[in-house]
Amino acid sequence: ATPTALLAATGRGARLGVLVSGARALEALRRVDTVVLDKTGTLTTGAMTVTGVTAVPGGIGAEAAIRLAAAVERDSEHPIGRALTAHARRGRDGGPLPAVTGFHATPGSGVRGTVEGRRVEVARPDGPLPAPLADALETAEAAAHTAVLLRVDGAAQALFAVGDVLRPGSYRAVDRLRRLGVEPVLATGDREAAALAAAAALRITETHAGLTPEDKAALVGRLRAAGRRVAMIGDGVNDAAALARADLGIAMGGGTDVAIGAADVTLVRADIEAVADAVALSRRTLATIR
Ligand code: ADP
Ligand code: MG
Numbered sequence: 001a002t003p004t005a006l007l008a009a010t011g012r013g014a015r016l017g018v019l020v021s022g023a024r025a026l027e028a029l030r031r032v033d034t035v036v037l038d039k040t041g042t043l044t045t046g047a048m049t050v051t052g053v054t055a056v057p058g059g060i061g062a063e064a065a066i067r068l069a070a071a072v073e074r075d076s077e078h079p080i081g082r083a084l085t086a087h088a089r090r091g092r093d094g095g096p097l098p099a100v101t102g103f104h105a106t107p108g109s110g111v112r113g114t115v116e117g118r119r120v121e122v123a124r125p126d127g128p129l130p131a132p133l134a135d136a137l138e139t140a141e142a143a144a145h146t147a148v149l150l151r152v153d154g155a156a157q158a159l160f161a162v163g164d165v166l167r168p169g170s171y172r173a174v175d176r177l178r179r180l181g182v183e184p185v186l187a188t189g190d191r192e193a194a195a196l197a198a199a200a201a202l203r204i205t206e207t208h209a210g211l212t213p214e215d216k217a218a219l220v221g222r223l224r225a226a227g228r229r230v231a232m233i234g235d236g237v238n239d240a241a242a243l244a245r246a247d248l249g250i251a252m253g254g255g256t257d258v259a260i261g262a263a264d265v266t267l268v269r270a271d272i273e274a275v276a277d278a279v280a281l282s283r284r285t286l287a288t289i290r
Contacts, residue, residue, distance in 0.1 A: 024264075025264045026282050027282075028229070028231070028247045028264070029231070029265075030283050031229045031247070032182055032229045032247065032279060033183065033228055033229045034182065034183045034185060034223055034229065034230045034231070035183070035185070035232075036185045036186075036216075036219065036220055036223070037185065037186055037233050037272075038187060038188060038238075038239050039188035039190055039195060040079060040146070040188065040189075041236055042233055042239075042252055042272070044165060044167060044170075045270075046079040048083035048164040049087070049162065050083050050084060050086075050161070050162055051163045052139070052159075052160070052161035053065065053160055054135075054136035054158060054159045055157065055158045056132065056133065056156060056157055056158065059157045060152060060158075062158065065150050065157050065160075066084070066160075067097065068098075068116075068118070068120045068150065068157075069088075069122045069150045069160065070087065070088030070097055071088075071097040071098045071100050071113075072120045072121070072122055073122060077237070077256055078105070079162075080146065081111065083162045084122070084160060085097075099115070100113040101113060101114045107237045108189035108211065109124055110123025110124055110148065111123070118153050119151075119154065121150070121151045121152075123148060123151075124148060124149070124189070124190075125147060125148065125149040125159065125191075129156060130156055133159040136159045139161075140159075141191065141193035141194050142197075143163065143197075144197030145162060145163035145194065146190050146191075147191075148162065166198065166201060166202070167270070167271075169272060171201070172273055173271075174272075175203075176273065176276035177275065177276050180280060180283075182231075183206070183228075184202070184204045185208070185219075186199045187219055188208070188209055188211060189210065189211050189212065189216075189238055190209060190210075191209055191210055195208075195209035196209070212238075213237075213242070214241060216232075216239060217241035220246050221245055224245075224247065230246045230247050230248075231247065231250055231275070232245070232246035232250065233251075233272060234250075234251065234252065234255070234263075235254070235256065235259055236255065236256055236258075236259055239259050240258045240259055240261070243259060243263045248264050249263035249264050250263055250266070250267065251265070252267055252270045252272075253266060253270045265278075
């Protein structure tokens with residue numbers, strides 16, 4: 001491949017909405033046979049809204065729960081955090097959120113901090129829940145929504161259901177990639193029920209749920225060790241290690257800076273179909289110039 005031909009391909013890629021940085025990425029794109037897809041923010045819009053709030057009877061109550069959760073999520077760049085904060089701001093009192101000290105975000109898991117002298121944590125529910133919260137969890141996941149749990153000083157206080165929708169282009173993107181011989185694999189930190197609901201809608205047959213950021217990277221490593229040529233597409237801090245581990249890391253346009261920094265390629269728009277375009281283009285281009 002001549003540099004001129006590669007540049008031309010890169011220019012056309014940019015018009016299609018893909019920025020391909022150099023010959024190595026273009027070659028990786030041409031050879032890819034597996035694409036690992038993050039769910040939240042990649043296959044889905046990441047524009048989450050709160051669809052349900054269930055408080056434990058005899059606890060702090062729904063109003064206080066949403067206020068504490070929103071306070072601790074205020075500095076989170078995760079779609080779940082943004083949904084909870086926006087929900088609280090739309091609330092009736094509309095007053096300022098209380099201050100947080102010791103904020104800590106664990107990518108792929110949740111956030112915690114101290115608010116009004118109480119230890120507040122919002123995270124993926126793991127383990128047994130009080131009955132009303134367990135019921136709410138089941139209802140949320142049956143609707144393919146994501147459920148997160150609020151704990152205050154260690155005690156479960158409320159379950160929030162948050163939902164977003166698949167991007168309109170996700171179905172076509174997955175279908176086109178498959179027809180190009182690229183096998184889709186869904187990888188998410190969300191729980192299994194929500195993951196399977198999204199996978200079923202997109203007819204993706206290989207799903208890995210409940211993954212930490214390290215698990216996502218390890219999955220990419222295992223696929224490569226098995227001889228697959230792996231592209232990873234993600235948007236979040238939780239995807240950075242997997243993006244770096246892939247043959248080709250692809251960051252969603254509008255994704256977090258950490259994901260963009262770890263990727264080889266960034267989509268100009270948040271449009272996965274551009275990846276199918278780019279794979280098709282890279283194969284045509286390198287076929288003609290050989
Ligand atoms: P995905 O892999 O689908 O992009 P993440 O890895 O970002 O999802 O998150 C995995 C899970 O961790 C979420 O489904 C949620 O339960 C929990 N989680 C992550 N970040 C937060 C947050 N800021 N607040 C509450 N829960 C969170
Ligand atoms: Mg994501």
